Amino acid sequence: MPTYKLFVNGEHVSVDAPADMPLLWVLRDLLGITGPKYGCGIGACRACTSHLNGKEIQPCVVPIADCANKHITTIEGLADGETLHPVQQAWLEEDVPQCGFCQPGQIMATAALLKTNKNPSDADIDAIANVCRCGTYCRIRKAIKKAAQA
Amino acid sequence: MTERATADKHTDTNAGTTRRRFVTFLIAAPTLTVAGRWLGEGTARAQIANVSTPEVDLAAALQPEVDAVSPLMRLRVTEDNRVVFEAPRAEVGQGISTAVAMLIAEDIDARLVDVDMPHSNARPELGAAQLTGASTTMRNMWGPARRLAADARARLVTAAAERWGLNADSLTTRDTHVFAPDGRSTSYGSLAVDASKVAVPAVSPLPKPVSEHTLVGTPTPRIDGKELITGRATYTLDVDVPGALPTVVARPPTIGGTVTAIDNAAQVRAMPGVVAVVEIPTGVAVVATTFHHAQQARAALSVSWGPGPIADLSDADIRGRLQNATDPLLAPSLLQSTVDGEFDFAFVNHGPVETNCAIADVRADSAEVWVASKIPPIAQTVVATGIGLPQNAVTVHPIRGGGSFGRKLYPDAALEAARISQRIGDPVKLLWTRDDDVKHGRMRPASHHKMRFLLTGDIVDSFENRSAAVQLDMDVTPFSVVIDTSIELPTSGASFYHATQATPYKFGTTTKTLNEVQLDVPTAFWRSVYSGHNRAAEEIMVDRLASRLRKDPMRFRIDMASNADAVEVLRQLKSRGNWGRSLPSGWAQGVGFHTEYNAHIGCLAEIDATNPDAPRVMRTVIVVDMGLVVNPAGAEAQFQGSVIDGIATILLAGNHITNGAVVESSYADFTWAKQASSPLEFEAHFLNTGRETGGAGELAVPAAAAAVANAYARATGTFPSQFPINF
Numbered sequence: 001m002p003t004y005k006l007f008v009n010g011e012h013v014s015v016d017a018p019a020d021m022p023l024l025w026v027l028r029d030l031l032g033i034t035g036p037k038y039g040c041g042i043g044a045c046r047a048c049t050s051h052l053n054g055k056e057i058q059p060c061v062v063p064i065a066d067c068a069n070k071h072i073t074t075i076e077g078l079a080d081g082e083t084l085h086p087v088q089q090a091w092l093e094e095d096v097p098q099c100g101f102c103q104p105g106q107i108m109a110t111a112a113l114l115k116t117n118k119n120p121s122d123a124d125i126d127a128i129a130n131v132c133r134c135g136t137y138c139r140i141r142k143a144i145k146k147a148a149q150a
Numbered sequence: 151m152t153e154r155a156t157a158d159k160h161t162d163t164n165a166g167t168t169r170r171r172f173v174t175f176l177i178a179a180p181t182l183t184v185a186g187r188w189l190g191e192g193t194a195r196a197q198i199a200n201v202s203t204p205e206v207d208l209a210a211a212l213q214p215e216v217d218a219v220s221p222l223m224r225l226r227v228t229e230d231n232r233v234v235f236e237a238p239r240a241e242v243g244q245g246i247s248t249a250v251a252m253l254i255a256e257d258i259d260a261r262l263v264d265v266d267m268p269h270s271n272a273r274p275e276l277g278a279a280q281l282t283g284a285s286t287t288m289r290n291m292w293g294p295a296r297r298l299a300a301d302a303r304a305r306l307v308t309a310a311a312e313r314w315g316l317n318a319d320s321l322t323t324r325d326t327h328v329f330a331p332d333g334r335s336t337s338y339g340s341l342a343v344d345a346s347k348v349a350v351p352a353v354s355p356l357p358k359p360v361s362e363h364t365l366v367g368t369p370t371p372r373i374d375g376k377e378l379i380t381g382r383a384t385y386t387l388d389v390d391v392p393g394a395l396p397t398v399v400a401r402p403p404t405i406g407g408t409v410t411a412i413d414n415a416a417q418v419r420a421m422p423g424v425v426a427v428v429e430i431p432t433g434v435a436v437v438a439t440t441f442h443h444a445q446q447a448r449a450a451l452s453v454s455w456g457p458g459p460i461a462d463l464s465d466a467d468i469r470g471r472l473q474n475a476t477d478p479l480l481a482p483s484l485l486q487s488t489v490d491g492e493f494d495f496a497f498v499n500h501g502p503v504e505t506n507c508a509i510a511d512v513r514a515d516s517a518e519v520w521v522a523s524k525i526p527p528i529a530q531t532v533v534a535t536g537i538g539l540p541q542n543a544v545t546v547h548p549i550r551g552g553g554s555f556g557r558k559l560y561p562d563a564a565l566e567a568a569r570i571s572q573r574i575g576d577p578v579k580l581l582w583t584r585d586d587d588v589k590h591g592r593m594r595p596a597s598h599h600k601m602r603f604l605l606t607g608d609i610v611d612s613f614e615n616r617s618a619a620v621q622l623d624m625d626v627t628p629f630s631v632v633i634d635t636s637i638e639l640p641t642s643g644a645s646f647y648h649a650t651q652a653t654p655y656k657f658g659t660t661t662k663t664l665n666e667v668q669l670d671v672p673t674a675f676w677r678s679v680y681s682g683h684n685r686a687a688e689e690i691m692v693d694r695l696a697s698r699l700r701k702d703p704m705r706f707r708i709d710m711a712s713n714a715d716a717v718e719v720l721r722q723l724k725s726r727g728n729w730g731r732s733l734p735s736g737w738a739q740g741v742g743f744h745t746e747y748n749a750h751i752g753c754l755a756e757i758d759a760t761n762p763d764a765p766r767v768m769r770t771v772i773v774v775d776m777g778l779v780v781n782p783a784g785a786e787a788q789f790q791g792s793v794i795d796g797i798a799t800i801l802l803a804g805n806h807i808t809n810g811a812v813v814e815s816s817y818a819d820f821t822w823a824k825q826a827s828s829p830l831e832f833e834a835h836f837l838n839t840g841r842e843t844g845g846a847g848e849l850a851v852p853a854a855a856a857a858v859a860n861a862y863a864r865a866t867g868t869f870p871s872q873f874p875i876n877f
């Protein structure tokens with residue numbers, strides 16, 4: 001089984017895993033990083049959304065082989081120590097989560113979006129395809145706008 | 151209204167119960183632990199009105215038992231100044247842990263951040279107190295939580311008075327501390343041991359009057375917000391149970407299909423990472439070292455399957471059966487005219503983002519289960535029965551749920567996980583993959599509704615609702631957790647329908663029946679149960695009736711609503727929602743109204759249906775009278791979610807059945823509402839006409855569904871009757 005070196009949330013790790021093993025299960029089952037959630041395994045729900053070299057990915061459909069020597073950020077690594085990321089801060093202020101299960105993905109998708117789009121329009125926000133079964137979309141929209149101002 | 155008056159009113163609601171008095175008492179414990187006790191006169195068993203008459207209030211029916219078992223609830227103060235309440239009801243996203251913590255913080259005078267709300271393990275002796283459902287929690291916990299907290303506060307004050315040699319009446323409390331007039335203060339934690347020895351409190355142990363509340367009633371963010379946004383919140387599959395092996399189950403192509411043979415078990419067992427392949431009643435379990443290996447092995451399995459019990463049925467057959475199952479409508483007399491409607495609703499999966507899952511560790515004579523369960527004692531019973539252990543040998547640890555909407559009333563995954571763990575002799579963590587969850591998970595029963603108004607001229611003589619639905623699975627009813635067998639509770643879908651479905655208008659003689667069609671599909675309570683389709687359909691009929699009478703639908707509801715509080719909600723909705731404002735062509739407003747859970751709610755939706763195949767609800771306004779609202783921010787969140795439920799179930803998402811199998815398999819085809827389908831504007835306005843706290847979790851679903859359907863109908867000039875519309 002190949003060995004892969006990764007930088008996960010700022011730390012060097014090395015894992016033995018089959019090349020086609022999705023990053024989600026590497027994170028959850030091998031590294032014990034459980035912030036990214038399983039909701040579908042096929043890139044449809046986006047509950048697992050994380051960053052690969054700063055860009056949004058769905059780790060359930062990205063094989064570990066594509067992550068070698070790259071930087072992976074999960075929801076656990078978004079804050080700067082105890083200082084929340086502005087997106088998390090906005091989420092807290094808008095009291096967004098209900099069950100919370102989709103929220104790591106929602107937050108990571110927003111954090112990625114704001115890197116390239118400082119002032120997302122309603123249409124840009126509508127393009128975020130993360131499912132929230134609890135229906136927190138109105139508060140997510142407000143929180144995104146608040147985070148964009150931060 | 152004072153607290154006493156409220157408490158008395160609560161008691162009075164429970165028709166036929168003897169008047170009871172609540173006292174709290176002390177449990178021998180090293181730090182302060184209080185529990186409540188009901189002193190009953192005469193029989194301790196409650197009698198309630200027969201539920202076969204409509205409009206039975208389930209929260210009121212359960213209240214005597216929740217009160218009666220409150221001696222067994224545990225509130226403790228720890229030496230490190232934490233106020234810890236072992237929550238009997240489950241947090242699945244509805245925000246009850248925050249709202250109950252607010253009740254406790256209010257009456258113990260603690261900072262909200264000092265209150266912890268761990269879930270209580272399954273404790274069958276808690277009876278109805280461990281049934282999280284029917285939007286009862288804030289109503290059922292209002293009394294017990296406040297009384298426990300107030301009693302604990304009284305003991306802390308008494309302990310401080312003794313320590314300082316001061317009169318207890320001179321002391322005050324706030325922010326998890328006791329204060330003396332001379333400026334001294336001490337934390338509750340420092341008093342926890344002494345307070346545990348206080349036999350009789352020297353100050354009143356009763357909750358404060360509502361007029362003195364400073365926290366309850368104010369919009370308050372979730373107490374667990376930070377955990378939820380940092381990835382630290384622990385859901386079932388995040389629990390670290392050492393040695394628990396990732397497990398998935400190969401399931402039949404049809405609902406309820408059976409394993410005929412596993413053709414290549416040995417080959418699959420030899421695959422890398424695979425630990426075991428075992429047959430269970432619902433399929434073939436594959437246990438491995440990671441979920442990746444488990445899924446790969448499952449994909450490699452070759453199983454011969456026998457057909458499930460409805461393998462010869464598809465949607466059209468089921469719809470036909472439902473249509474044939476409704477009772478006939480009354481024929482009009484010669485002088486009468488009719489307004490008729492027929493409606494079909496598809497099956498709908500609950501679709502929580504967290505799929506069914508559980509961890510189980512079954513040993514020879516004991517078992518432990520970790521699962522998001524809204525009724526942990528039922529999970530305990532079902533697991534115990536399934537693996538042949540006595541109930542008290544099974545420990546159920548309820549875990550935070552990643553959404554429920556009714557799904558987590560059912561311990562399907564816990565039972566499977568326990569069976570697999572028993573078979574292989576190791577702990578397992580079981581994941582239902584999304585396709586498992588959509589194809590084999592429980593659904594809201596499909597339904598058909600025939601409705602008729604009979605009119606003489608413009609006078610409404612009668613309203614008839616003849617409905618049929620696929621049978622609601624009540625094999626294990628949520629109410630089986632209730633200890634007091636004299637409380638009459640629904641035992642079938644039909645009796646649940648009759649207990650809950652009321653039409654809040656003056657429509658003359660109102661008759662409704664629900665006939666259930668027996669069909670072997672996994673059905674379930676689904677947020678708001680029958681109200682979500684049955685009452686939504688009735689509200690569509692109200693619009694049709696208004697149209698026949700050439701009345702404005704909002705004005706017509708105001709005229710026909712059956713009581714003054716409902717009229718007030720509708721009036722406020724009309725003005726605050728700006729009913730009748732001018733909108734672009736292809737857009738329209740719609741209204742829906744509903745009364746249940748001791749509350750009235752109106753929803754106004756504005757839809758852009760310029761493209762009828764891709765309508766978008768642009769704006770929704772809610773006006774609600776649910777009495778005293780413990781946490782308006784939490785209630786608002788429930789209404790926002792319910793509006794999305796209304797949008798999804800009316801416009802977008804349902805499940806098809808073809809040849810005995812659910813067609814959909816993920817969110818790609820089970821097209822639940824996403825951001826692009828959610829309203830850009832949302833408002834909720836709370837009225838309080840003085841009623842007691844109402845239930846919020848399910849209340850808005852029927853009103854929102856109806857508002858969306860009525861808005862769509864008005865925008866498109868059509869009469870939608872099959873839901874979801876774009877299916």
Ligand code: FES
Nearest residue numbers: 039041043046060
């Ligand atoms: S689990 Fe990755 S997108 Fe759904």
Ligand code: FES
Nearest residue numbers: 099100132133134
């Ligand atoms: S908060 Fe529950 S799924 Fe989004």
